[in-house]
Amino acid sequence: MDNPVTRTDSGWRLPAIPNLHSHAFQRAMAGMAERRTDPADSFWTWRETMYRFAERMTPDTMRAVAAQLYVEMLEAGYGSVCEFQYVHHQPDGRPYDDPAEMSLALVEAARDTGIRMTLLPVLYMSGGFDGRPLTDRQARFGHDVDGYLRLLERLRALEDNQLRVGACFHSLRAVPEEAMRLTLQALPADLPVHIHIAEQTAEVEDSLAVRGTRPVQWLYDTFDVDARWALVHATHLTAEETGRIAASGATVVLCPTTEANLGDGLFPLQAYLEAGGRWGIGSDSHISVSPVEELRWLEYGQRLIARRRNIAVGHSESVGETLLHGALEGGVHVTGFSAQETLQTDWIELDPQAPVLVGATADDVVDRWVFSGNQPVVETVCVDGETLVSAGRHRNREAVFSDYRQAINDLTR
Amino acid sequence: MDNPVTRTDSGWRLPAIPNLHSHAFQRAMAGMAERRTDPADSFWTWRETMYRFAERMTPDTMRAVAAQLYVEMLEAGYGSVCEFQYVHHQPDGRPYDDPAEMSLALVEAARDTGIRMTLLPVLYMSGGFDGRPLTDRQARFGHDVDGYLRLLERLRALEDNQLRVGACFHSLRAVPEEAMRLTLQALPADLPVHIHIAEQTAEVEDSLAVRGTRPVQWLYDTFDVDARWALVHATHLTAEETGRIAASGATVVLCPTTEANLGDGLFPLQAYLEAGGRWGIGSDSHISVSPVEELRWLEYGQRLIARRRNIAVGHSESVGETLLHGALEGGVHVTGFSAQETLQTDWIELDPQAPVLVGATADDVVDRWVFSGNQPVVETVCVDGETLVSAGRHRNREAVFSDYRQAINDLTR
Numbered sequence: 001m002d003n004p005v006t007r008t009d010s011g012w013r014l015p016a017i018p019n020l021h022s023h024a025f026q027r028a029m030a031g032m033a034e035r036r037t038d039p040a041d042s043f044w045t046w047r048e049t050m051y052r053f054a055e056r057m058t059p060d061t062m063r064a065v066a067a068q069l070y071v072e073m074l075e076a077g078y079g080s081v082c083e084f085q086y087v088h089h090q091p092d093g094r095p096y097d098d099p100a101e102m103s104l105a106l107v108e109a110a111r112d113t114g115i116r117m118t119l120l121p122v123l124y125m126s127g128g129f130d131g132r133p134l135t136d137r138q139a140r141f142g143h144d145v146d147g148y149l150r151l152l153e154r155l156r157a158l159e160d161n162q163l164r165v166g167a168c169f170h171s172l173r174a175v176p177e178e179a180m181r182l183t184l185q186a187l188p189a190d191l192p193v194h195i196h197i198a199e200q201t202a203e204v205e206d207s208l209a210v211r212g213t214r215p216v217q218w219l220y221d222t223f224d225v226d227a228r229w230a231l232v233h234a235t236h237l238t239a240e241e242t243g244r245i246a247a248s249g250a251t252v253v254l255c256p257t258t259e260a261n262l263g264d265g266l267f268p269l270q271a272y273l274e275a276g277g278r279w280g281i282g283s284d285s286h287i288s289v290s291p292v293e294e295l296r297w298l299e300y301g302q303r304l305i306a307r308r309r310n311i312a313v314g315h316s317e318s319v320g321e322t323l324l325h326g327a328l329e330g331g332v333h334v335t336g337f338s339a340q341e342t343l344q345t346d347w348i349e350l351d352p353q354a355p356v357l358v359g360a361t362a363d364d365v366v367d368r369w370v371f372s373g374n375q376p377v378v379e380t381v382c383v384d385g386e387t388l389v390s391a392g393r394h395r396n397r398e399a400v401f402s403d404y405r406q407a408i409n410d411l412t413r
Numbered sequence: 414m415d416n417p418v419t420r421t422d423s424g425w426r427l428p429a430i431p432n433l434h435s436h437a438f439q440r441a442m443a444g445m446a447e448r449r450t451d452p453a454d455s456f457w458t459w460r461e462t463m464y465r466f467a468e469r470m471t472p473d474t475m476r477a478v479a480a481q482l483y484v485e486m487l488e489a490g491y492g493s494v495c496e497f498q499y500v501h502h503q504p505d506g507r508p509y510d511d512p513a514e515m516s517l518a519l520v521e522a523a524r525d526t527g528i529r530m531t532l533l534p535v536l537y538m539s540g541g542f543d544g545r546p547l548t549d550r551q552a553r554f555g556h557d558v559d560g561y562l563r564l565l566e567r568l569r570a571l572e573d574n575q576l577r578v579g580a581c582f583h584s585l586r587a588v589p590e591e592a593m594r595l596t597l598q599a600l601p602a603d604l605p606v607h608i609h610i611a612e613q614t615a616e617v618e619d620s621l622a623v624r625g626t627r628p629v630q631w632l633y634d635t636f637d638v639d640a641r642w643a644l645v646h647a648t649h650l651t652a653e654e655t656g657r658i659a660a661s662g663a664t665v666v667l668c669p670t671t672e673a674n675l676g677d678g679l680f681p682l683q684a685y686l687e688a689g690g691r692w693g694i695g696s697d698s699h700i701s702v703s704p705v706e707e708l709r710w711l712e713y714g715q716r717l718i719a720r721r722r723n724i725a726v727g728h729s730e731s732v733g734e735t736l737l738h739g740a741l742e743g744g745v746h747v748t749g750f751s752a753q754e755t756l757q758t759d760w761i762e763l764d765p766q767a768p769v770l771v772g773a774t775a776d777d778v779v780d781r782w783v784f785s786g787n788q789p790v791v792e793t794v795c796v797d798g799e800t801l802v803s804a805g806r807h808r809n810r811e812a813v814f815s816d817y818r819q820a821i822n823d824l825t826r
Binding site: 030031032033034035036037043045046068072076201257259260261262263264265266286287288289290293297300301303304306307308309310313316317318319320355356358359364367368369370371372373374375376401404405408409411412 | 443444445446447448449450456458459481485489614670672673674675676677678679699700701702703706710713714716717719720721722723726729730731732733768769771772777780781782783784785786787788789814817818821822824825
């Protein structure tokens, strides 16, 4: 891909950014787990807050929270979202009358707001590598393989030019080997497959203890991982694992603001880029909804460790262009949409009169946007031929916000 | 200070944030040094870009760039700025007819926009610890001690309720010991003193090589460093240095977005907080103009290294409140303004209808703002009794931007 930015009469036009990882409902708790509840506070205490919100979600609040989030995504420059959806059942664990009801709430939110969606219903079966059963707090998440395949089939029947469906394993902790194998065997060979992997050192340690091998190593030793796979986080890698992912054509999905918020650690970006690896970004827990914050802090994390500047180069000498290129290209392989459908059709325009873009040229406008843009500068967003955002505002902004406010009242009262 | 946030009829009110470190002219180059020009790219190549912009600045462009920056600061929630001003002379190094001309351009920008200013004219004498003379590219920065004291005296005569003047040493590299001593002896004992220190490992290594001791260690061994001192960056510290700063009552000025952009490294925040140290924030190179981006990435940098969450606690269990408390209290000691003048008088209000603040309570509104606020949520800003920002927009926004656009044309043509 050459420089994807062109100057039109109205602004700087570039492809909309694919958001490759989202748990929509978590937007409702953004900023609410930033206090120390015990001295060894960690990812696992954050997870307790998340479980509390997951327990309270209804199809209605799920739809309202997701629609508000998707409005914010579109206004920030994302054009599509991969929704990693694991809250399936009623709070006591029984399926809804329609077992797809929670997933359908997300589809409805996408249709109301016009964002492209790759829906990834999640297979979640056990509470750890040792195969322990789900806890009460995980009751809404569980499926057996047959139930999961029926859900997937039901949702795949809804696919249209703005909706694709992919398969999704929550993590190696949550899906036994045999269940992964049966699921993959039952699916068409071109379906995207997403999985959380190697996000926390505890997961790596558990994998070593139970399976005698690291998560990414085990995955590549056990399955034929190819370009339809999205490995979410993949934070803790050996050099060998880094090379295997790059060689396989899989996409690593990096979520820098969430990974920083959760204290996960830093992905070996430089080695991975040097090996030619594919990657993209996701806003994950939505502690921030901004592709530029994801991209610049992906780079900044690397700078702070390396104590050097300008780490992510390769596509060009410009770090902004190299980061944008990665974020755009990675999505093509794991969203189920073609490059024609997304990179050629969905676009955003940046306001050339935004202070940070005054005097910009085609050579530096991406660097300026990614590195100095902390006020909104996305003026227009067009997805699948529809203009969804004009003058920086989504066309349904007020109605969506009104529903969101009601949903937050319901969730927090 | 108790919880500084109150709910008024119109929003969440809290003190305006002091911005303790600014080189205003660098805003004009934000995002323009994010490309690799040589394989060992580092701070020192960024500095070349900065020198190119410093060479081109005139009093007019300085005023216009600073005014635009101050509008953006106010709209983002800052109420005051410490301006670390080192571009003093004409491009060939000769003083202007009025040697204070460049500093006066900054004062004018502050008065045009209403931001409180602590003007810190910088003493800059040599190009390294070995006392080498300034290069041609540094010709605009230099003074001898007498000339510097005259400049300081001239500017101090302008002080009023929105302007204070402090002393400022560029760095230990740039000011010999004897010049520091003479300057300090000539000054009133209550004047703030700011200095860049220990930002880069190269500075620590040079100090060890020439003086046999580390920069902070040397400063504390040589001068009586007290609560009027602002140590900017102080990134690379031993445990002993961390303890000495905390015990002295000096304020460490942290600039997380700039320190990340420059690949400086990470300040030992947790140890410093545990020792009771004072600190505040600055936007420095203005690669970002957002107090919430500074505060959350100060915390996130620590999380990424420690692989734990919620590091900055102490003032309360809430990380947001602890960070806000630090950012507000540190400024009181090094801006030359009293707490009455700033924390009691200057305030901002956050929009309670911003999506990220819907359902907020006094207990979580600061966490939500600091951690999930990436759209502007500052509705009103009032400094010294004047309402400068209403409905999120500065009252002179259009006129200031028009001048800025002209200045950028002049600087980049």
